[in-house]
Amino acid sequence: MSLFAIGVDLGGTNLRIAAVDSNGRVLDKISADAEVARGRDYVLDEMCKNVRTLAAKFGGAGRMAGIGIGVPGIIDRQTGMVHESPNLPGWRDYPARDEIERRLRTKVILENDANAAALGEKWLGVASQVDDVCMVTLGTGVGGGLVLQGKIWHGMTGMAGELGHITVDPEGVMCGCGNQGCLEQYASATAVKRMAAEAVARGQAPELARAMNRDPELSPKAIYQMAVQSDEAALQIFRNVGQALGIALANMINVFNLPMYVIGGGMADAWDAFAPAMLDQVQRRSFVYKATAPPDGVRIERTSSSNAQPRQSTIVARASLGSDAGLLGAARLPMIADAADLSKPRSNRASTGVKSAH
Ligand SMILES: [Zn+2]
Numbered sequence: 001m002s003l004f005a006i007g008v009d010l011g012g013t014n015l016r017i018a019a020v021d022s023n024g025r026v027l028d029k030i031s032a033d034a035e036v037a038r039g040r041d042y043v044l045d046e047m048c049k050n051v052r053t054l055a056a057k058f059g060g061a062g063r064m065a066g067i068g069i070g071v072p073g074i075i076d077r078q079t080g081m082v083h084e085s086p087n088l089p090g091w092r093d094y095p096a097r098d099e100i101e102r103r104l105r106t107k108v109i110l111e112n113d114a115n116a117a118a119l120g121e122k123w124l125g126v127a128s129q130v131d132d133v134c135m136v137t138l139g140t141g142v143g144g145g146l147v148l149q150g151k152i153w154h155g156m157t158g159m160a161g162e163l164g165h166i167t168v169d170p171e172g173v174m175c176g177c178g179n180q181g182c183l184e185q186y187a188s189a190t191a192v193k194r195m196a197a198e199a200v201a202r203g204q205a206p207e208l209a210r211a212m213n214r215d216p217e218l219s220p221k222a223i224y225q226m227a228v229q230s231d232e233a234a235l236q237i238f239r240n241v242g243q244a245l246g247i248a249l250a251n252m253i254n255v256f257n258l259p260m261y262v263i264g265g266g267m268a269d270a271w272d273a274f275a276p277a278m279l280d281q282v283q284r285r286s287f288v289y290k291a292t293a294p295p296d297g298v299r300i301e302r303t304s305s306s307n308a309q310p311r312q313s314t315i316v317a318r319a320s321l322g323s324d325a326g327l328l329g330a331a332r333l334p335m336i337a338d339a340a341d342l343s344k345p346r347s348n349r350a351s352t353g354v355k356s357a358h
Pocket of ligand 1: 175176
């Protein structure tokens, strides 16, 4: 039996845990009670209890590479603490990694959930054929992750990839981060609900107004269904989503020139409604995207099975692992941790040396 790892997806509402083998096969999956409102210790107890159950089932800690945990927040990788997480009350500046390691006696790696999702899509999803990928996760907020040469790019302090806070409108809506006009204010589920309420308030959305009368908490999914049925106000909301995403993507494509950009998260289910406006903006604003266009205009994913070397084009693709991306990416973390840990201090030292030489 091959080695396995445990992945944990610690969300604001769900706690999902999976045992995954080194080929990416999910051996077993548990959806546990995550009620984060019941407190940090309750969630830790639930998590550790379920991890122990899975570990015992597949050969015990001796066969386990470790535990990777995707957390919705900013992680301090040196201390293993959650630095900032609005959805996890009581976790801030708590030594979560060390406490879980102490309880389970195995290696634990905390990672931002959007980074974990990007790693999951790189490992087993739509980006498995490329070395470098940028993923935007559209959920309650907008997260982002960069995987370069197969590894998560953390930046100096672990905060790299905050794609949700790219400015897409200098005069736009205020964001919780202190900026205004962030991508998150136009492309998240929260933003879709807000834009629907605004359209109703302007008196420009009779069908949306009727639907909201029936259900004041009208979901982005319901608004998407109205767009599918050609309701103009609902269509316009998803055009706004696509436009904001397209502006952000165009900038990233120009900066990074990566082979692939992936859109995931729950809101990606509305791909049909926002993708045309998104790709239109990318086409208009990114000369790197245009310069990497295939001659026939059809962008197809490169396949490893093909011997012919097609012209390398920039792909913007929908994620393929759905809500499992973060869980699988989290399980991948302990499997590849040694290489990542070795490379980090070395590259830090190199850059410090360059700076002091000036
Ligand atoms: Zn922001």
